[in-house]
Amino acid sequence: MGRLNPRTVTILGATGSVGRSTLDLIERNAERYEVLALTARKDVSGLAAAATRVRARRAVISDESLYGALKERLDGSGIEVAAGQDAVIEAAASGADWTMAAIVGCAGLKAVMAALERGATVALANKEALVSAGALMVEAARASGATLLPVDSEHNAIFQCFDRARPGAVRRIILTASGGPFRCMPIEAMRSVTPAQAVAHPNWSMGAKISVDSATLMNKGLELIEAYHLFPLEPDGFEVVVHPQSVIHSLVEYVDGSVLAQLGAPDMRIPIAYTLAYPERMETPCERLDLVRIRALDFEAPDLERFPALGLAHDALRAGGAKPAILNAANEVAVASFLDSGIAFLDIASVARETLGRYDPPAPASLDEVLEVDREARDIASQVIGKMLN
Secondary structure, three states, X not given: OOOOOOEEEEEEOOOOHHHHHHHHHHHHOHHHEEEEEEEEOOOHHHHHHHHHHHOXXXXXXXXHHHHHHHHXXXXXXXXXXXXXXXXXXXXXXXXXXXXXXXXOOHHHHHHHHHHHHHOOEEEEOOHHHHHHHHHHHHHHHHHHOOXXXXXXXXXXXXXXXXXXXXXXXXXXXXXXEOOXXXXXXXXXXXXXXXHHHHOOOOOOOOOHHHHHHHHHOHHHHHHHHHHHHHOOOOHHHEEEEEOXXXXXXXXEEEOOOOEEEEEOOOOOHHHHHHHHHOOOOOOOOOOOOOHHHHOOOOOEOOOOOOOHHHHHHHHHHHHOOOHHHHHHHHHHHHHHHHHOOOOOOOHHHHHHHHHHHHOOOOOOOOHXXXXXXXXXXXXXXXXXXXXXXX
């Protein structure tokens, strides 16, 4: 990790919230990292600026129509330019020591799989990968010898507290949820929630989609499914507790009654730094935890009437098979409709519930089958939304 032997890195989704936080840490420790590739979906200016700052070898835009614009921005820089989904997958398999997988949604599935199959270390911020194709992803990591490190603050906290040498000693994993911006809002008032209100998270700075998921608690439901694939417990060994301060990020309870928790300021650079330097630790510019100033930490059970998405995720986890992939796909379509001022906020969970009820295919046995389940579920969710809006 020293100046003479920098760690090579690739960032998939470099212009999103997680990607920008990762770049911030790398720029603060430039002598320790060499950037092989950065990818983005459509943000040409953000990608070009980031690639120039960190002197990346390659910049990839997944929207092929934007190749010319990116090429023009990086003309004379010496940075290789590529475009298209195949180019993103190629970047994922480029041989970096460490790859950040931060492409939002199922659009990142093939790239995550390519990075895992290549081996080395994959820092996973794309929760949809494990939700939709968890068994396949974990098997790919096992087969290649890849080290899979969770970036979500909750899973990263569990990873730091979980005794991987003695998993049988763990009784329960408790994921914490802030409760989002509507934790105390009457359900009737939630019917008229706007996208602007839903993306205004009280504690975390995140992208629009994940902020809406946090507001519905679907994010926590998806994290339950993700945790199941990362840590060897039965489905009923995972619980959620609402913790509004977002100081305790998750807890691990052992059979002797001991409970270990990881605490920190609500700043994604902390879990990202843990994975970026792993197995070492690195300095971050994040706010230091001041327990005296915080004074109190509150906890409450999640209200499943107010947040039915969490119950849907519990059911999908227990059912297994294709159900988690269907839930994820339907939720993505519903959230996109809500953000586009289509369906109402409370309709998001309704779309997911109806899609799950309409579609029950066999468990997918390959990534192509996962993607087929995803496509079919999206079609059904779109039909459900169409009926709601007519």
